[in-house]
Amino acid sequence: MQVFTSPTEFSSTALAHAGQWFLHSGIQAESGGVARYYLSDSRRNAPVSTEITGYAVSTFVYLHQRTGENRAMDAARRAAHYLVLTAWDERSATFPFEPIRGGAPAYAYFFDCGIIARGLLSLWRATREAEWLESAKRCALSMAFDFMADEAMHPVLSLPDKQPLAYEPRWSRQPGCYQLKSALAWLDLSCETGERELAAPFHRMLDYSLATHSAFLPGDADHEKVMDRLHAYCYFLEALLSVAGEHRCRAALSDGIERVAAYLRDIDPLFARADVYAQLLRIRLFADRLKVAPLDLSAASEEAGRLETFQATSGLDSATAGGFWFGRKQGRMMPFVNPVSTAFGLQALAMWQEYRDGGLQTPLIALV
Numbered sequence: 475m476q477v478f479t480s481p482t483e484f485s486s487t488a489l490a491h492a493g494q495w496f497l498h499s500g501i502q503a504e505s506g507g508v509a510r511y512y513l514s515d516s517r518r519n520a521p522v523s524t525e526i527t528g529y530a531v532s533t534f535v536y537l538h539q540r541t542g543e544n545r546a547m548d549a550a551r552r553a554a555h556y557l558v559l560t561a562w563d564e565r566s567a568t569f570p571f572e573p574i575r576g577g578a579p580a581y582a583y584f585f586d587c588g589i590i591a592r593g594l595l596s597l598w599r600a601t602r603e604a605e606w607l608e609s610a611k612r613c614a615l616s617m618a619f620d621f622m623a624d625e626a627m628h629p630v631l632s633l634p635d636k637q638p639l640a641y642e643p644r645w646s647r648q649p650g651c652y653q654l655k656s657a658l659a660w661l662d663l664s665c666e667t668g669e670r671e672l673a674a675p676f677h678r679m680l681d682y683s684l685a686t687h688s689a690f691l692p693g694d695a696d697h698e699k700v701m702d703r704l705h706a707y708c709y710f711l712e713a714l715l716s717v718a719g720e721h722r723c724r725a726a727l728s729d730g731i732e733r734v735a736a737y738l739r740d741i742d743p744l745f746a747r748a749d750v751y752a753q754l755l756r757i758r759l760f761a762d763r764l765k766v767a768p769l770d771l772s773a774a775s776e777e778a779g780r781l782e783t784f785q786a787t788s789g790l791d792s793a794t795a796g797g798f799w800f801g802r803k804q805g806r807m808m809p810f811v812n813p814v815s816t817a818f819g820l821q822a823l824a825m826w827q828e829y830r831d832g833g834l835q836t837p838l839i840a841l842v
Contacts, residue, residue: 491796492820506556515809525586531593533817580633584621588656651683652706654713708753747801748784752818
């Protein structure tokens, strides 16, 4: 196990508060599942989400790597057990969007399944416990079998019949370059197992994404919806980091960083999402280390400063303190604390601190 910094160093920063929020806020239920977000105005958690639980597994593993904190690894295992033993639907052989209850309509998202597979794979890397690798592989194989469309991947299937839902204008309800981040599950598994055939669907998705990504932004006349699409487009850029040795990927990365930064600066006074700031900062730092795009130090510093403003202060109640607010509209913070925003935010700021302390240490494979 690689430990990126000492517990003492970590505890002396605001990042410690984000870790404490994940471990003690109640965002992780007794079942091990993690809620989609915490609503501060009504003081309650949203329902548990399989996708968010997948992100949480990766985040808990990352926190353990940074701190050596055993509670983080315990939390990662509880979340993974929830996914494998409770959330996985044997009848459909997939991970539903939320656990199936009675006769209620049920759905599975390609994107969610990829995030879950990558979370389980991160836990396997940290523990070498075979059940997590086998579960990740089972999920990845079902993704390739169930979601394959003519060029890309169907975004949503109904369950248990596994029929694709009709595409809708929303980015999450139609195929797109953002799906490449979840497709990384295939590439990661191929690298870990040596089974080269597992990488084939990733490279198919890569070709589709590179051919279509330029039309993804702005994608809408509504600036708030463009901000949401920036979040999705950053998923595409994050995935490209893993194939940055290819010239066409390097070009798309370099251009994409500038496009996202320009839209983000323009729309920020109206609506800003914490996760977009965190994603862009992480992409900048990795792209610099990979010698894809030299770090714009001024822009990165400004983005890190903006990102810090989304972290809830330690003086608030334990359900919010240390977490990151989802977003801000016209200068006012929106009333929910988001696990994904917190995961991306704590990692981005940790990476930024590493860079300023002498060099980025976080490996690309640890990207949440």
